[in-house]
Amino acid sequence: MVTKKRRARIVDVGVGAPDPRTQAGLKRQARSMLCLDAMLAVEWLNATQRTAAYRRVLMVRRELEELGAMLNGLRQLEQAREQRIRNQKPIEEILEISRNLSPAEKIEADEAIKAKQKLRAQFRERHNAFNQLIARYTYVPVLDYSGDYGIWRFNAVSKHSREPKITVNDGYSNIRVDESTVIAALCRLAANRELFKVRLCAQCEKHWRVSEREMDRFCSQKCRDSWHAKSPDYHERKADNQREYRARLKQAIARGVSFK
Numbered sequence: 001m002v003t004k005k006r007r008a009r010i011v012d013v014g015v016g017a018p019d020p021r022t023q024a025g026l027k028r029q030a031r032s033m034l035c036l037d038a039m040l041a042v043e044w045l046n047a048t049q050r051t052a053a054y055r056r057v058l059m060v061r062r063e064l065e066e067l068g069a070m071l072n073g074l075r076q077l078e079q080a081r082e083q084r085i086r087n088q089k090p091i092e093e094i095l096e097i098s099r100n101l102s103p104a105e106k107i108e109a110d111e112a113i114k115a116k117q118k119l120r121a122q123f124r125e126r127h128n129a130f131n132q133l134i135a136r137y138t139y140v141p142v143l144d145y146s147g148d149y150g151i152w153r154f155n156a157v158s159k160h161s162r163e164p165k166i167t168v169n170d171g172y173s174n175i176r177v178d179e180s181t182v183i184a185a186l187c188r189l190a191a192n193r194e195l196f197k198v199r200l201c202a203q204c205e206k207h208w209r210v211s212e213r214e215m216d217r218f219c220s221q222k223c224r225d226s227w228h229a230k231s232p233d234y235h236e237r238k239a240d241n242q243r244e245y246r247a248r249l250k251q252a253i254a255r256g257v258s259f260k
Helices: 022-047 052-086 091-099 104-134 178-193 223-231 234-255
Strands: 137-146 151-158 164-170 175-178 198-200 206-212
Touching: 022 052, 022 164, 022 175, 022 198, 022 206, 052 104, 052 178, 137 175, 151 178, 175 178, 178 198
Parallel strands: none
Antiparallel strands: 137 151, 164 175, 198 206
């Protein structure tokens, strides 16, 4: 419920977006909303460095990353188990194989089962602890009608605003962003397995950026070049590229065509 003292507003992704009544339109709209989450988080992180709120948000993001890594590990174990079930041999053959295992192989099999159980327990414990951590951020539900899309949209907005705040313009409206807003945005990105969209530059480690792809790690061409220049084979690769470029240039000149 929204009180009269505070009017919550949800900003639409933008006019002219694809029709969400089609599957392709829904997917593009969802990606746009996640990109908006990433943009809000990046702008806030870049503006609030060296503050207590910044450190708290970093802690939440690290926990989301580690929970995601643990969940991926569990998924891989489950996929391996499903593959074994599909390829399962008759029970008599399985029993025969288990009886013929050496003592070392039996110990290895028992340890694999214990490792899986331990990983599940660790994930459950850490997941519960994370929910307790973000319980300090309280939100109120809001149902907003989108005139551009002709649909209702459900969201949650921060109940108690946390400092520091910044104003971000998404190209259509000004949005007030605080710590709670960023936490919600990061959780939505993690839930969609797109936490990588909010990334600290791997080279300068000073600027956050919105990454469209998991392979995008740098905030600028300068940082990208500096990173690759540290590679042991950098000069050798650069020389190979130059030789290849000159060879293609000569071929283009011989054929009388332009070459860029």
